[in-house]
Amino acid sequence: MLDAAYYAALGLSSIYEKVLAGQRLSREDGMALFACPDITAVGALAHHVRCRMHGDATSYVVNRQINYTNVCVNGCVFCAFRRDRDDEEGAFRLSKEDILDRLRAADATPLHLDELHIVGGCHPDLPLEWFEDVLRSARALNPDLPIKAFTPVEIEHFSRMAGISTLDVLRRLKAAGLVMMPGGGAEIFDEGLRARICPHKASSDAWLRISGEAHSLGIVTNCTMLFGHLETPAMRVDHLCRLREQQDKSGGFTCFIPLPFLTHNSRLTLPEEKQEAVRGLDELRTIAVSRLLLDNIPHIKAYWIMLGVKQAQAALWYGADDLDGTIIEERIGHMAGATSAQGMTIDELENMIRQAGFRPVRRNATFREVSPRASSEVRA
Ligand code: V47
Numbered sequence: 298m299l300d301a302a303y304y305a306a307l308g309l310s311s312i313y314e315k316v317l318a319g320q321r322l323s324r325e326d327g328m329a330l331f332a333c334p335d336i337t338a339v340g341a342l343a344h345h346v347r348c349r350m351h352g353d354a355t356s357y358v359v360n361r362q363i364n365y366t367n368v369c370v371n372g373c374v375f376c377a378f379r380r381d382r383d384d385e386e387g388a389f390r391l392s393k394e395d396i397l398d399r400l401r402a403a404d405a406t407p408l409h410l411d412e413l414h415i416v417g418g419c420h421p422d423l424p425l426e427w428f429e430d431v432l433r434s435a436r437a438l439n440p441d442l443p444i445k446a447f448t449p450v451e452i453e454h455f456s457r458m459a460g461i462s463t464l465d466v467l468r469r470l471k472a473a474g475l476v477m478m479p480g481g482g483a484e485i486f487d488e489g490l491r492a493r494i495c496p497h498k499a500s501s502d503a504w505l506r507i508s509g510e511a512h513s514l515g516i517v518t519n520c521t522m523l524f525g526h527l528e529t530p531a532m533r534v535d536h537l538c539r540l541r542e543q544q545d546k547s548g549g550f551t552c553f554i555p556l557p558f559l560t561h562n563s564r565l566t567l568p569e570e571k572q573e574a575v576r577g578l579d580e581l582r583t584i585a586v587s588r589l590l591l592d593n594i595p596h597i598k599a600y601w602i603m604l605g606v607k608q609a610q611a612a613l614w615y616g617a618d619d620l621d622g623t624i625i626e627e628r629i630g631h632m633a634g635a636t637s638a639q640g641m642t643i644d645e646l647e648n649m650i651r652q653a654g655f656r657p658v659r660r661n662a663t664f665r666e667v668s669p670r671a672s673s674e675v676r677a
Contacts, residue, residue, distance in 0.1 A: 299341055307333055316342045316589065319349070327534035327590050336582045343585035343616030350595065351618040355655040357646045358622035358662065360412035361403045364629065365431075366390040369418025370454070373484075373495035375526060377562035377633035379418050387632075390420065393431050400438055403625065408643075410439070412622065412662035415446035416479055416629075419454035425466060428455065429473040436474035443476045443662035449507035449518075450482030453499040463503075464510045471514055477662050478511055480519030480554055486539050487532040494526065494565060505543045512549025517663055520550050520594070524583055525558040525576055526565060533583065537590040544593045551664050552596035552619060555583050556603050561634020580608060581615045588616025596664060601649075602630045602637050610653035619660075620646060 304313035312326050322330075330339050368388050369379040380388035391399075396415070403410055413435060428447070435444060447455075447470065449463075455470075456463045467475075485491065486501035499507070511518050522536050544550045557580050558565075560573055588597050598619040599612035609620055625640040641649070643659075650657040661667050 331530035340615040343588040353656045354658045355650045356619045356658045356660040360622040361625045362414045365417040371498045375565040378629045425459040432473035445477040445662045448482040449504045450499045478518040480521040484523045486536045509547040512547035519552045521554045554598040559633035585615040
């Protein structure tokens with residue numbers, strides 16, 4: 298597959314050589330990969346890197362997502378999940394007891410959770426103390442369960458609400474039980490486009506700075522890119538390179554998740570050539586270029602909720618090595634038209650991985666491998 302003459306004919310000789318030698322690709326290389334007409338050639342390079350890093354292992358996590366509210370002060374134009382006020386149709390806000398009930402319900406099943414993923418809108422009334430209380434109470438219920446919660450955007454919002462620095466917010470949340478943060482809210486770092494699609498959200502610099510602060514405290518985090526809306530290939534390459542630079546400095550990004558924009562219920566209208574139905578190959582290319590440029594981020598996630606099961610399987614041949622997990626309940630993608638299920642069982646995830654030609658590896662929130670439990674325990 299990796300034939301030097303073929304890459305030479307595509308004008309990608311130097312990229313081919315760098316990839317085989319394990320050398321860093323430049324921004325120009327990223328642009329050339331987005332311009333290459335043969336996406337299987339781009340995919341084969343990404344697959345080579347993926348195999349060098351992970352072999353045929355493909356990880357998944359037994360997790361439960363909880364979205365505590367969709368009421369949000371940011372008013373992002375693209376977001377179908379958010380509501381501006383509590384009394385708006387479709388708005389919701391869970392109480393601490395609602396959250397704990399969901400956790401108790403998951404704990405009462407044979408499903409042994411290895412990650413609790415909590416994320417929500419930036420609610421105007423919820424104080425930092427409420428989030429500390431939620432973390433402490435969840436930890437009291439299930440002390441061994443790693444909690445992955447709150448994006449850098451939420452951290453900035455909590456800091457404004459509490460009148461303290463983002464670093465102090467992170468210190469307090471860590472003391473309350475936070476071990477990891479999800480990578481949402483990065484969207485696209487290009488400031489011009491950010492001003493159009495999410496003008497009130499934490500800035501790109503703030504998002505990166507807060508991630509670095511979390512890393513400095515030993516809180517590992519993920520990172521994302523929302524793509525397939527109004528951004529250009531140059532903006533994608535810039536986004537990936539800024540993540541890579543931050544990772545060089547602070548080193549705590551565990552996984553990158555490229556999120557294809559789902560258009561349903563969105564206020565952002567796209568030109569016909571960018572509609573979801575016609576962009577399957579662009580999704581695979583973007584995943585592959587991410588694997589190739591992000592040489593210092595260990596994992597690339599094919600998030601099956603947003604990609605759909607079949608495309609997530611294909612993505613495993615384009616550089617991705619993780620699928621996320623059982624999820625149980627998901628709202629952000631589904632309010633934007635995701636047609637995937639709400640959750641998957643362990644058997645379904647493992648079957649999905651095997652059918653795609655890979656080896657399933659069960660992991661926890663921080664990507665530490667966990668041994669499979671007795672089969673009577675893991676049927677979900
Ligand atoms: O921040 C919002 C994106 C993100 C849409 O870190 C949309 O392990 C597509 O970040 N179409 C939240 N995407 C989800 C997220 C995430 C999910 C799973 C795992 C992890 C992790 C992180 O979803 C938001 C935003 O970037 N988003 N609306 C939409 N219409």
